[in-house]
Amino acid sequence: MRIGILGGTFDPIHLGHIRPALDIKQQLQLDEVWLMPNHIPPHKQSTNVDSQHRLAMVEQICQQHKDLKLCDIEIKRQTPSYTVVTLQQLQQAYPQHQFYFIMGMDSFINLPQWHLWQQLFELCHIVLCQRPGWQLDNNHPMQKVLQQKTRRYSAQFNISNGNLSVGSIIPVDTILQDISSTEVREKLLNHEDVSSLIAPCTKTYIQQHQLYLT
Template sequence: MRIGILGGTFDPIHLGHIRPALEIKQQLQLDEVWLMPNHIPPHKQSTNVDSQHRLAMVEQICQQYNELKLCDIEIKRHLPSYTVVTLQQLQQAYPQHQFYFIMGMDSFIGLPSWHLWQQLFALCHIVLCQRPGWQLDVAHPMHTILQQKAISCSAHIAKLPTTDHQPTTGAIIPVDINLQDISSTVVRKKLQRHEDVSGLIAPCTETYIQQHQLYLS
């Protein structure tokens, strides 16, 4: 199968995670998108609620959307979640799958600060989410990498074999999607102020947060 991987703290998960994941699945004709909550992200000191609650909220979302599946490999880890290590483990566990790691342009620009980032290209394709018409500055160090490895979504799909094959890796696939102007920080602030978040998170997430009295302080 062809599997998209969307990682994050999901603190909490919101429509800015869900809608792009569904849009990417459709554009790239993926079989599934796996939502992968982090346990200890290397770039953050901590999360606002514990792993149990973040995992439960993502699990509920996956029950609501058949296209999305929960991947709990990182949240069960007691060490920082390095993407290269995770993808190595996934590749070993599921050698028959072809993985597409989904990231935004801000993460792509910062890739050189990631642990063993060059090895990512031997483990997966990278799906690069960008706003329509946006271009990376030619002076940026990652511009050359993008030029070398980029392939359009339609060209990538056209090259896919029609029968079972050895999974491939190494491409960067830019996708123009309707990025949602939503962040977990904004959601948390609204919850603290008891403001309406119905247009930002799924109803099941809002119910779970209310039931467990999360993000109140």
């Protein structure tokens, strides 16, 4: 199977995560997209609610969308989660799958700060989305990587790439929506309406458990 992976703290999960995941699944004809909440992300100090709540909110979203599956490999880990380590474990556990790791241009620009980032291309394809306000300067060091590894996806992608089961950067036209978990949390704290930012089931869960009020 061809599996997309979208990781994040999902604190909380919002439509800016869900809509692009579904669109990418359709555009690249993936079999599934796995939503992978982090437990201890290496680039953030902490999360605002505990892992149990974040996991439950993602699980509810997956129950509503048959194309989305929960991947709990990182949230169960008691140490910081490094993407390379996670993908190595997933590849070992699911050798029959081909993985497509989804990221925005903002993450791609900072990829050299990731642990053993160059090994990512030995483990997966990278699906690169645009995020409003983020552009890659022609003089940026990652521009060369982008030029060398970019492959445009088409119906003939797997055939034209032969045995190239990993290692490509695949740009997609999906523009990541300008929604952030920070914005959602701030609106919840100020008792503002978030109906246009999160799914109804997420809103209900947050209200039931009185999350993000402090």
